[in-house]
Amino acid sequence: MLETQRLTPEQIDRAAAILRAGGRVAFPTETVYGLGADATDDRAVAGIYAAKDRPRFNPLIVHVPDATAARRFAILNDQAERLAGAFWPGPLTLVLPLRAEAGIAPLVSAGLSTVAVRVPAHPLAQALLRAVGRPIAAPSANPSGRISATTADHVWDGLAGRIEAVLDGGGCDVGLESTIIGLAPDPVLLRPGGLPAEAVEACLGAPLRRHDGAINAPGQLSSHYAPEATIRLAAGSAEPGESFLGFGPGPATLNLSAAGDLTEAAANLFGHLRALDAMGRPIAVAPVPEAGLGLAINDRLRRAAAPRPS
Structure with a gap:
């Protein structure tokens, strides 16, 4: 493993060299840890799916250091440019039309004509992307369908022996995956996440449609982010033999936020x-308000509690 938070330029360069050679490197973003591979290399991208046991029909997010890099392979319309200017770098992913001859591996978009793109804000992610000089496909760094990783130790717990390196940047500040917005043609919320939908609507000056249909962006599987244990939602308290995940004041085995702070709850959720x-x-999980970041928290909890595919 590469050394922890005080990473040197030489260590960043070593990780970049692994990626350029077709390997897989987990790295921190402000949302969760991502499992990165060269988005232009079919075999490297296939290695992500193999390491995660990820279904091939589930697309990946491409990470780039800035909007200029995104424009090289994706088409940003006026709404996309407005959102990119307001929220990049940050926890926002845009699903955009692929440019002809974009050079992105077909597995990244799961055969779709669009690609999911994000500019992460974490300084270590930024340093790695600039050192690589290529778009990096990076889903969350955990086995498919399991709880996302918000520390380097979480990555090793799930992927040890399956990947080449982890860059340890400490804990993730946001702790929830990015919000995903589609823009073809009207803006639609494909996945709630670390950027509240209300902030996107305020920027666009229009409400977002809610997605209801086929998988066309990451994180839309009905069973996802799941622990091994069964989960009971909207519980007032634990029943005998249960652990209780609280929100707000009151007794709990662990509490997302005793103060009822949704930002704190989002950061604590996966851990x-x-x-x-x-x-x-x-x-058993206490009710969480369906507003702001609560929309994303409840989305993850519902997917974690959903019946597992056979």
């Missing part, structure tokens, strides 16, 4: 689910 899962008991 607390992992800790409760390790206790080996079913998990």
